[in-house]
Amino acid sequence: GESVGLHLPTLSVQEGDNSIINCAYSNSASDYFIWYKQESGKGPQFIIDIRSNMDKRQGQRVTVLLNKTVKHLSLQIAATQPGDSAVYFCAENNHFNKFYFGSGTKLNVKP
Amino acid sequence: EAGVAQSPRYKIIEKRQSVAFWCNPISGHATLYWYQQILGQGPKLLIQFQNNGVVDDSQLPKDRFSAERLKGVDSTLKIQPAKLEDSAVYLCASSRTGANVLTFGAGSRLTVL
Numbered sequence: 001g002e003s004v005g006l007h008l009p010t011l012s013v014q015e016g017d018n019s020i021i022n023c024a025y026s027n028s029a030s031d032y033f034i035w036y037k038q039e040s041g042k043g044p045q046f047i048i049d050i051r052s053n054m055d056k057r058q059g060q061r062v063t064v065l066l067n068k069t070v071k072h073l074s075l076q077i078a079a080t081q082p083g084d085s086a087v088y089f090c091a092e093n094n095h096f097n098k099f100y101f102g103s104g105t106k107l108n109v110k111p
Numbered sequence: 112e113a114g115v116a117q118s119p120r121y122k123i124i125e126k127r128q129s130v131a132f133w134c135n136p137i138s139g140h141a142t143l144y145w146y147q148q149i150l151g152q153g154p155k156l157l158i159q160f161q162n163n164g165v166v167d168d169s170q171l172p173k174d175r176f177s178a179e180r181l182k183g184v185d186s187t188l189k190i191q192p193a194k195l196e197d198s199a200v201y202l203c204a205s206s207r208t209g210a211n212v213l214t215f216g217a218g219s220r221l222t223v224l
Contacts, residue, residue, distance in 0.1 A: 032211045043115070043202050043215030044154065089153050093211055097142060098167060101153035 012108040019077040021105045023090035026071065030092035034099070035064060035075045039086045044101075047075070047088075077107075085109045113137065115216035117203050123222045129191035132219045136184070136205030142166075144213065145178055145188050146202040154202055160186065161208070193223045 013019045025033065031052050036044035050057045050064045050073075057064050063076040073090050087104040116135040124130050136143050141162050146154035157176065159166040163183040171178065175194070180186040190197055200220045204213040 034211065041217070043204070043217050044213075045215070046212050049211055091153075096166075097206070097209065098156065098159065099144070099213055100156070101146075103151075103153045 009103070010106045010108065012110060013080050015080060015082060015109055015111050017080055019075075019080045019084070019107060019109075021075045021077075021088050021090075021107065023073040023075075023102055024071060025073060025090070025092050025102075027092060027094065027100075028068065028071065030094050032093040033064070033066060033073050034091045034093060035062075035073075036089045036091060036101075037084075037086045038089065038104070044089060080107075080109050082109050082111060115203055115205055115214055117201075117216035117219050119219055120217065121220050121222075123224065124193055125224050126195055127192040129189065130193060130221060131190075132188045132201050132203075132221075134186045134188070134203030134216060136186070136203070137214055139207065140205035140214070141183070141208045142206045142210075143180055143186050144204040144206075145186070146204065146215075148200045148202055148218070150199070157188070157201075190221075193221075195223050197221060198223045 034049040035047040038044040048059045048064050050066050061078045065074045087106045089101050089104045091099050091101045093099050118133050143160040145157040148154045157171045158168040158178045160180045163180050178188045200218040202218045204215045206213050
């Protein structure tokens with residue numbers, strides 16, 4: 001399978017601060033990169049994706065950055081809230097519609 | 112639209128017993144996936160269906176795991192006989208053909224004693 005890894009297993013931030021979650025990938029042929037959020041006892045939930053020909057995409061309070069030169073992906077969450085506490089996974093999707101997930105980063109938001 | 116339905120939510124069995132998990136994807140989603148998620152790890156693809164055909168089962172331990180999607184809608188994942196290392200959450204996901212977004216069910220948590 002593909003190799004998608006994360007730099008930090010746990011990230012603690014203060015409520016209201018910005019969070020940055022990083023991810024490294026190995027397959028330069030992947031078409032899309034996706035971020036998922038998984039809350040305890042639930043399945044992963046789509047947050048945002050970015051196509052391989054883009055370097056930045058913004059959503060509501062979230063921004064994904066893609067650096068193909070170093071095969072690095074990051075998720076930025078603005079004004080982090082307690083409801084953002086979860087495990088975040090990056091995933092890559094190749095043109096065969098196969099999705100490979102990294103090991104995840106746990107985000108703890110301190111009130 | 113209704114989400115991906117999975118059952119049972121929890122199952123506890125002893126090793127060497129069998130277990131089956133059921134998944135009903137979102138209506139109209141032709142692609143269905145089964146993932147295994149061991150505690151503290153990311154989901155690992157077990158099998159991918161396109162309608163009722165298998166696209167990829169290269170990571171499925173075929174000596175003990177089997178899956179089917181006979182009518183191209185619901186799917187069943189079976190483990191027989193179970194091993195201790197099969198303890199995990201089994202996630203079902205579906206997507207429209209060619210779509211970039213997977214919609215996951217809540218998962219079925221298996222504990223093998």
